[in-house]
Amino acid sequence: MRRKDVLDLDDFTADELREVLETTAAMKEVLARPIRRVPPLRGKTIVNCFYEASTRTRVSFELAAKNLSADVVNITASGSSVEKGETLVDTTRTLQALGADMVIMRHGASGAPYLVARELEASVINAGDGWHAHPTQALLDLFTVQSRLGSIEGRRVAIIGDILHSRVARSATWGFTTLGAQVVLCAPPTLLPIGFADAVNTGLRAKGIVTACPVTVTHDVDEALRDADVVMALRVQRERMDSGLLPSLREYSREWGITRERIAKARFGALVMHPGPMNEGVEISPEVAYGPQSVIEAQVTNGVAVRMAVMYLLAGGRAGPAV
Amino acid sequence: MSNPNNAIRLAGAHGRFLGSLVIRGGRVIDPAQGIDAITDIAIRDGFVEAVGVGADAPPGAQVIDARGLIVTPGFVDLHTHLREPGFEYRETIATGTAAAAAGGFTTVCAMPNTEPAIDTTAVVDFIHDTARRQGSVRVYVIGAITRGRKGKALADLVELANAGVVAYSDDGDCVTDSALMRNALAYSRTTGRPVVQHAEDRALTTGAQMHEGSVSARLGLPGWPRAAEEVIVARDCELAALTGAHLHVAHVSSAGTLDFIRRARSRGVHVTAEVTPHHLTLTDALVGGHWWSATASLPAYDTRTKVNPPLRETPDSLAMAAGLRDGVIDCIATDHAPHGITDKHCEYQAAASGISNLETALGSVLAVVHAGGLTLVEAIAALTIRPARVFGLAAGSLLPGMAGDVTILDPDREWCVDPAQFRSKGRNTPLAGHLLRGQVIQTIVGGEVICDRSA
Numbered sequence: 001m002r003r004k005d006v007l008d009l010d011d012f013t014a015d016e017l018r019e020v021l022e023t024t025a026a027m028k029e030v031l032a033r034p035i036r037r038v039p040p041l042r043g044k045t046i047v048n049c050f051y052e053a054s055t056r057t058r059v060s061f062e063l064a065a066k067n068l069s070a071d072v073v074n075i076t077a078s079g080s081s082v083e084k085g086e087t088l089v090d091t092t093r094t095l096q097a098l099g100a101d102m103v104i105m106r107h108g109a110s111g112a113p114y115l116v117a118r119e120l121e122a123s124v125i126n127a128g129d130g131w132h133a134h135p136t137q138a139l140l141d142l143f144t145v146q147s148r149l150g151s152i153e154g155r156r157v158a159i160i161g162d163i164l165h166s167r168v169a170r171s172a173t174w175g176f177t178t179l180g181a182q183v184v185l186c187a188p189p190t191l192l193p194i195g196f197a198d199a200v201n202t203g204l205r206a207k208g209i210v211t212a213c214p215v216t217v218t219h220d221v222d223e224a225l226r227d228a229d230v231v232m233a234l235r236v237q238r239e240r241m242d243s244g245l246l247p248s249l250r251e252y253s254r255e256w257g258i259t260r261e262r263i264a265k266a267r268f269g270a271l272v273m274h275p276g277p278m279n280e281g282v283e284i285s286p287e288v289a290y291g292p293q294s295v296i297e298a299q300v301t302n303g304v305a306v307r308m309a310v311m312y313l314l315a316g317g318r319a320g321p322a323v
Numbered sequence: 324m325s326n327p328n329n330a331i332r333l334a335g336a337h338g339r340f341l342g343s344l345v346i347r348g349g350r351v352i353d354p355a356q357g358i359d360a361i362t363d364i365a366i367r368d369g370f371v372e373a374v375g376v377g378a379d380a381p382p383g384a385q386v387i388d389a390r391g392l393i394v395t396p397g398f399v400d401l402h403t404h405l406r407e408p409g410f411e412y413r414e415t416i417a418t419g420t421a422a423a424a425a426g427g428f429t430t431v432c433a434m435p436n437t438e439p440a441i442d443t444t445a446v447v448d449f450i451h452d453t454a455r456r457q458g459s460v461r462v463y464v465i466g467a468i469t470r471g472r473k474g475k476a477l478a479d480l481v482e483l484a485n486a487g488v489v490a491y492s493d494d495g496d497c498v499t500d501s502a503l504m505r506n507a508l509a510y511s512r513t514t515g516r517p518v519v520q521h522a523e524d525r526a527l528t529t530g531a532q533m534h535e536g537s538v539s540a541r542l543g544l545p546g547w548p549r550a551a552e553e554v555i556v557a558r559d560c561e562l563a564a565l566t567g568a569h570l571h572v573a574h575v576s577s578a579g580t581l582d583f584i585r586r587a588r589s590r591g592v593h594v595t596a597e598v599t600p601h602h603l604t605l606t607d608a609l610v611g612g613h614w615w616s617a618t619a620s621l622p623a624y625d626t627r628t629k630v631n632p633p634l635r636e637t638p639d640s641l642a643m644a645a646g647l648r649d650g651v652i653d654c655i656a657t658d659h660a661p662h663g664i665t666d667k668h669c670e671y672q673a674a675a676s677g678i679s680n681l682e683t684a685l686g687s688v689l690a691v692v693h694a695g696g697l698t699l700v701e702a703i704a705a706l707t708i709r710p711a712r713v714f715g716l717a718a719g720s721l722l723p724g725m726a727g728d729v730t731i732l733d734p735d736r737e738w739c740v741d742p743a744q745f746r747s748k749g750r751n752t753p754l755a756g757h758l759l760r761g762q763v764i765q766t767i768v769g770g771e772v773i774c775d776r777s778a
């Protein structure tokens with residue numbers, strides 16, 4: 001993979017995505033060994049720079065880095081210079097001076113990792129920025145689907161929930177469509193970003209990807225589920241009611257929640273995914289979340305392998321079982 | 324109380340520029356007089372004495388050879404943020420007017436979002452005094468509509484007019500309270516000064532960072548919909564109709580806004596409007612960066628693209644040029660908004676809005692001319708007599724007796740925008756590194772050359 005940073009999947013080619021997925025499979029083999037630690041990042045310093053609390057993602061990156069024998073430093077928003085009003089630019093200068101080799105960044109402002117990546121010689125991996133992107137989450141979703149269904153091309157992926165505020169939905173849409181799947185985005189009109197489908201469809205054409213209608217949008221959950229091979233539910237937060245975007249969680253759950261009756265409208269054996277954390281009984285019912293079609297737990301497990309693959313490739317490693 | 328009739332034409336703010344010179348052989352374009360001819364201009368003791376072939380040089384006066392160049396009235400900017408008092412790290416009256424001179428502007432109107440806001444005679448006097456002592460060009464002052472620009476209670480509008488303000492604005496903020504806006508418009512009739520609205524329904528732009536559209540959707544940045552501008556302009560047009568006052572719409576950005584202005588005009592409502600060079604020439608694709616737009620020279624999320632109202636889409640920018648051509652938009656105004664490095668060197672969402680515009684305005688406007696969107700004469704009119712008429716300033720024309728303010732330009736000279744060379748303290752421009760075609764060669768205020776690139 002010839003790039004300095006992984007900031008989103010919008011600029012990934014299909015070949016690059018396949019390279020990550022292949023390498024992830026190799027990393028899964030490493031994780032199945034009795035001793036999980038392999039040496040490729042020995043002597044490298046990886047800084048986990050989290051401006052937003054997210055134990056799950058931070059721990060996943062930390063485990064991935066340690067499995068590759070890197071030294072890991074954690075900077076979190078609370079109790080550090082970040083909280084004392086040090087600016088992102090100041091922090092970037094510090095990271096540069098300390099000689100970090102790779103920076104994993106989570107930030108509440110869309111685009112913040114782009115600012116850091118521009119100023120830093122080290123590689124930057126976006127671990128989630130605002131509403132914008134969460135590329136490693138999307139990569140683990142791709143890997144999970146590929147390993148369960150055998151292929152991604154030609155599949156139909158329904159993403160249902162708060163698309164407007166979701167970096168997961170944005171990156172997943174780029175990832176699935178770049179590999180030739182169709183994505184249907186479904187939400188109440190107040191939670192759909194105007195123009196996003198156009199943006200992706202235009203962007204895919206610019207990349208030379210010519211799937212018919214790669215991204216479509218609907219407010220009708222039954223339509224979204226029809227013939228879906230993958231159903232991804234997104235978290236809906238209580239604040240959306242306070243800001244007037246939703247009348248109530250009860251109404252949301254009744255109209256858009258993924259229940260057993262609804263999932264029956266998808267293709268037989270369709271996979272159920274959720275990036276977590278879940279609001280059980282709101283966007284997804286417990287019997288679906290923990291039912292036979294759910295791959296939610298596998299998503300978490302695959303997260304470590306995907307992040308190992310991304311770090312390994314960014315550090316100059318090559319695809320395949322070379323580890 | 325001042326009389327609206329004699330308030331319409333104000334004298335120049337200064338008696339400092341009293342030079343004499345002759346400009347020979349240039350193509351003089353003065354839309355106010357319908358002149359477009361190769362001819363000469365004589366300026367004596369600060370004022371235009373004659374325009375015509377062989378116009379006489381006062382004895383000993385400097386002679387400027389303008390052959391091959393275009394000679395126009397000095398440009399007039401109705402919308403300039405000079406930042407002083409209060410934000411001198413961004414700009415001062417001295418640096419802002421030097422930037423104006425470098426960009427061919429000989430008259431600027433200072434916006435009142437300073438600290439303190441321009442809502443008392445004392446602040447108006449301070450700006451007039453400082454401009455007289457340190458300014459390179461003529462400075463008029465725009466007073467606040469509301470006390471402290473807080474949008475709660477009217478400022479002393481008559482007192483401000485008596486101190487010399489040429490218009491009222493809370494620019495940077497919108498007067499959102501409909502009753503207060505009605506009252507401001509109604510009360511402004513006592514002085515005849517226009518009320519300049521920054522049209523933005525804040526309830527629709529909470530957290531907004533850029534134009535709401537496919538680029539904002541992709542970048543995950545909260546969007547600023549066109550409707551937030553349109554609903555305020557629609558409302559204000561009705562309030563101007565109700566009160567009979569003069570409404571001036573600042574920095575129009577949305578094509579739809581023009582329909583509301585056009586409709587109000589056709590009913591005889593006194594509404595005028597301005598457009599910025601960036602809304603004429605740039606679009607939101609620039610925020611998405613190289614990958615997004617083959618023509619973008621900036622990376623994604625570059626804060627130099629952040630401006631309020633935001634850069635919109637191609638149909639909007641084309642509508643702005645069409646609006647200037649058909650007169651729905653009266654003039655070009657820069658909305659020159661200089662910022663310090665730290666205001667922009669941060670996350671997009673934390674960055675200040677605004678573009679340092681005075682020194683690139685002509686190049687941007689001429690890009691529209693070169694692309695066939697405006698004629699050269701229309702562009703010059705939109706920078707000179709048309710803005711002067713909106714605020715009733717005695718400027719923007721080379722009629723004998725007018726101030727000897729002249730801009731000499733080469734519409735074809737190419738130059739690369741290097742913000743490090745700006746006279747403005749604000750280096751914040753998305754045009755950094757861009758090649759512009761068209762440059763100011765000399766700027767003359769009251770017969771004195773204050774900017775000279777002729778060497």
Ligand SMILES: [Zn+2]
Binds near residue numbers: 574
């Ligand atoms: Zn404004």
